[in-house]
Amino acid sequence: MPHKFNASRRHKFEKKRYRITNWSDYTESLRRRGDVTIWLSPDVEATWRAERRKTRGGQPAYSDLAITVCLTLGVVYKQPLRQTEGFVRGLVGLMGLDILVPDYSTFSRRGAGLTLPMTSRHQKDGPIHLLVDSTGLKIFGEGEWLQNKHKTKTTRRSWRKLHLGLDLVSGDIVCSDLTTDDVGDPTALPDLLEQIDADVAQFIADGANDGDPTSDLLIERFGETVEIIIPPPKNAVSSPDAVDTPTLRDQRIAAIRTRGRMAWQVSSGYNQRSRAETQMGRWKMVIGSKLKARNFPNQKTEANIGAYILNKMTEIGRPEFELIA
Template sequence: MPHKFNDARRDKFPKAKYRVSNCPEYNESLRRRGDVTIWVSDDVVQKWRSPRRKTRGGQSRYSDLAIEICLTLRVVFRLPLRQTQGFVRSLAKLMGMALVVPDFSTLSRRGKGLKLPQNRRAASKPTTLIVDSTGLKVHGGNDWHEEKHGTKKARKTWRKLHIAFDPETGDIAATELTTEHVGDVTALPALLTDMDADVSRFLADGAYDVQGVADCLIEKFGHGVEIIIPPPTTAVHGKNAQRNHHIDVIAQNGRMSWQTKTGYNQRSRVEAQIGRWKQAIGDRLQARDFDNQIAEVKMASKALNRMTGLGRAVYERVV
């Protein structure tokens, strides 16, 4: 909104400049992201094999941890399943570990429905939650071939990734993957299902401006949660007192003043997180099966949170 509001006179004032104040620490954290020992724990040998089950049925050869490590390395380094098997096998050999690596078919089969708890850091105080969504490609024709050689346009499939971002810790608090036909409001209850943090403020764009979102947030976090969602220009008063107050403030002081007072401009941080996802992980899902795609997204969010834990850039404005 600020960029659109000032677009006609953007050349009249200089753009704000920032610099990273902790360059040595941040550079080292970026190097450590490529260190394979970050992604493989020291006790991996003891936990590699699955514990024997005491109920009827076949015995699993590999533990969930072994499958998670292999698939996480696949997501981080963008490897096909067969190359993932070879990569982990060579890594175990170089590290002197006597491990039998799961084959590619086992990785694909065990990836479906794999339970992955989110490894987000606990906030020191009631936190702010920022929610947004984006699209991830699945498969489709090559745009260059379509334009250069006039090939028939292929039907492309994509998924919708919903992200809940914690700006205090910089972690992805929750993710939800849906088909392209599921709206943001419909996916919100499932996105917040595993959230156990104390949320005091909720920020989202105008697509979430419906009464069902407010009811869902109050049921999940209590009546004390502050809901900051911009109402449309044609909005009228309803039964939501917070929304009515936002409408009155915007009508009296203007939308830009309302954004500054409520801190709505912080919502851009989740868009930056989406850009970080597509740069570090990619804008395309590798798996074809929907259940495997869900597991892939969970592993990607855990990997990004682990990267954040290694170190974050600290910015300061240049005067």
């Protein structure tokens, strides 16, 4: 429905106001996010060159850390591969480091399949409160430009689907995956959970993950104690044995029918899913809404680097809020 038809029913609840309690520290952390020394330190010189391997074939000149550092700088400062090469070469010259900088073709070749650490170093001990959501990222291909320029109708727009798992306690991205646009959220969930090596106390996701297969997977992976918060659709039907042996989904359906959907969202904590929307907005503001890489393996590496960058920025400093009204 258009926005104007729902205008009379909007703003039924007064918007809460918050105040940042660590404003000075948070402001300094925002400044440090642009500091080059955060992303490139003199200590990297010792591990810049790759270790010699004993198998047959040519020897790599640069370590995975060197490629990761260069690609990370390119994503942080939004530089293509050739400009990234020149940018890092200038930094190395200013710092007086005696190292060679890979060229742009090496970035493209070595970037495919590059592994990066996902969890932040300052992640707190204890179980994870996992929030999973997905969004779309545009890629190079036929799209709006071709349609506007030549008045042709494109068969489909080119984009990828980014799946993120956020820890509500620490604010870290603990798992991420990039898939094609035809992969649904339940299909991508097993690969996301494989990246988590800690206990999960709570799992929150939108209605796209509704169903017994998702609940069974979570219980099998994290045990019976995991709290699953997934809203069923409006036309959801209880199972035949809902009266005698109700499942978790049956309990959610009954609670919504009894108290209403809004009351269930407040009591269950589902409203915290808004932080996933905030994280997606943060991604598209800091990293960008498009992927620069042309092939799928490099696009996956670019997405992993984006998650690593956001975790690094979270490590530098986060705002602390308190409710004032």
